[in-house]
Amino acid sequence: MKVLIAGAGAVGRSIARELVDNSHDVTLIERKPEHIEPDSIPAAAWVAGDACELSLLEATRLETFDVVIAATGDDKVNVVLSLLAKTEFAVPRVVARVNDPRNEWLFDESWGVDVAVSTPRMLASLVEEAVAVGDLVRLLKFRSGDASLLELTLPDNTRWGGRPVRKLDLPRDAALVTILRGNRVIVPAPDEPLEGGDELLLVAVPEVEQEIRDLLLEG
Template sequence: MRVAIAGAGAVGRSIARELIENGHRVLLIDKSASAIRPERVPDAEWLLADSCELSSLEEAKLDKCDVVIAATGDDKANLVTSLLAKTEFGVPRTVGRVNHPNNEWLFTEAWGVDVNVSTPRIMSALVEEAVSIGDLVRLFTFRQGNANLVEMTLPVDSPFVGTPSGLVPFPDNCALVTILRDGQVYTPDAEQPLESGDELLFVVAAEVEEELEKILSPTSHGR
């Protein structure tokens, strides 16, 4: 897979290293000459260019890329890069970094963003996930399909503690993906009883999140 990353700062370089380790070809793009440091990621391609300029993206051969990641520290640049990648070059997948939480609403398919990654939201979700029991915590939003990855730590007073997961009346448009228990990852088994303290991961439609929380943790819901 060929991946172009706009923004060769600490974030862009870290992403590049991970992708290269996984066997992908990576191009790092930055408009600042001081950011072009090939020795920091020697296996990547490097390009001194402005990712908001159409001519620069043509030079980068974005039409040959499978994924474009807009990872600069400027939300406006990330939006423009994503939009050009999608509309002018037909890149199949775009990922946009959200630097300021107030701008998150802009990072949608209307601006060419398939997936947005908001650091403030992720950090907030991780804090909630670490301290919340009985509350549904949204970890990640899938832009395509209007679905979210959510987590709940099953409280001791849940009516379904001890109930096989196959007998729990989960709402439609909801799938139990995995169960984390005692440091182990379990594939959901319809006959396996749920235990208090289980971390349950679901892929669920946004409109049924409240229903799911109410089913599993009625005493905590809406508190």
């Protein structure tokens, strides 16, 4: 996969290293000379310049990339790059970093953003997930629609203990994606029995979240 990352600060470099380690083709764009350190990630291509400059994006041949990650520390830059990537270069997937949660409303498909990543929101979700056994926690909202990634940890005394996944009559517009049990990642086959302490990852729209709570936690 061919990935362009705007912003070679600590966040951008960390993402680049992870992607390079997984054999992806990575290009970093950075406008601050002090952040340009090719030796730190020699397998990546480095470009000096402003990621909002149309001429630079054209020279980089942005239309050939599969993913653009707007990871700078400036929300204005991230929004503008996302819009250019999607509307001018038809990049299939655009991921944008949200630095200030007050700006999160801007990071949607109207500005070319497929996935917005807000560090404060993610940290808050992870804190909730860590302490909220027996509740439904929204981990991530997908930008292409209203659906969210949800987590629910079944209580130890759940009535679903020992019952197979096929007995779960989830509402429409909801799906069980995977079951986390200890160190295991379990594909939810119909005959897989549920256990107390299972972490269920689901995708669902907001309108059915209460139905999911009632189904998995009541009784």
